[in-house]
Amino acid sequence: MKRQRAWFVAVLVVPAVLSAGCGIGSTGPVRAGGPASGLREPGSANHYAQLYFVSPQGVQAVTREVDTPATPQQALDLLLKGPDAAERARGLITEVPPIHGRLIARAADGAVDLHLPVPVSHMSGGGLGLSQIICTAANARVADGKQPPDVDVRVYEEGYDTPWTVRCNAAGNVIPVPEPAPSERTAR
Numbered sequence: 001m002k003r004q005r006a007w008f009v010a011v012l013v014v015p016a017v018l019s020a021g022c023g024i025g026s027t028g029p030v031r032a033g034g035p036a037s038g039l040r041e042p043g044s045a046n047h048y049a050q051l052y053f054v055s056p057q058g059v060q061a062v063t064r065e066v067d068t069p070a071t072p073q074q075a076l077d078l079l080l081k082g083p084d085a086a087e088r089a090r091g092l093i094t095e096v097p098p099i100h101g102r103l104i105a106r107a108a109d110g111a112v113d114l115h116l117p118v119p120v121s122h123m124s125g126g127g128l129g130l131s132q133i134i135c136t137a138a139n140a141r142v143a144d145g146k147q148p149p150d151v152d153v154r155v156y157e158e159g160y161d162t163p164w165t166v167r168c169n170a171a172g173n174v175i176p177v178p179e180p181a182p183s184e185r186t187a188r
Contacts, residue, residue: 049075050139050148052132052172053083053092059131059172061139062087072105072112075140079132095128101158105137110144111152111165112137119157127174135168152177 048063049070064078080103083092101117114137116123120130134155139148149170154163165177 049078050136051075051079052135052139053087054095054128054132055090055092059128059135060092061135061172062092069141072107072114072137072140072142075136076103076105076133079136094132096132097124097129099123103133105140107140107142110142110146111154112140112142113154113156113163115156117158119159120155131168131172131174134166134174135172138168 047066047069049066050061050063052059052061054060062083064084066074066078070078079094080096080099082094099117103117104113104115106113114134123129134153135148138151138153142151149167152165152167154165156163165179166174167177169175
């Protein structure tokens with residue numbers, strides 16, 4: 001009889017005790033809220049503009065939903081409006097200084113031509129604001145399907161004849177693009 005009882009305990013009671021702690025309740029289905037959101041439905045036509053603002057950690061990308069893929073000019077127009085309420089609540093600010101004149105950005109040949117209405121040396125706010133402008137322009141829709149880190153941004157400053165070329169890397173840092181050597185310029 002003692003063996004039967006030991007067998008009974010081993011076969012029936014031990015698994016019941018072990019399964020009691022597995023986290024599966026006996027209440028049946030529990031309502032857990034609405035369906036998942038935030039992801040695009042396959043085939044949907046949602047478009048986003050990537051804008052760059054400043055956080056305590058440096059330049060940070062945010063996305064804004066837009067009606068059509070944002071051109072560099074449309075993305076910069078959104079940037080110049082500053083962070084929205086939700087972005088400000090996350091501590092994001094803008095270092096883009098007030099710009100007197102029109103900031104113009106056009107996609108051309110897989111690059112962006114960025115025309116600043118003032119020389120960079122006259123822009124208050126320094127490098128972070130300029131990084132915001134350049135990275136926002138580089139991450140907008142550009143022909144030729146180039147990825148943002150490969151988009152050359154040719155910066156034209158008021159009062160200067162030749163542009164300087166930079167790129168925005170994935171971390172939101174502006175990187176100069178070296179000028180080709182004289183022999184490479186003539187070979188093209």
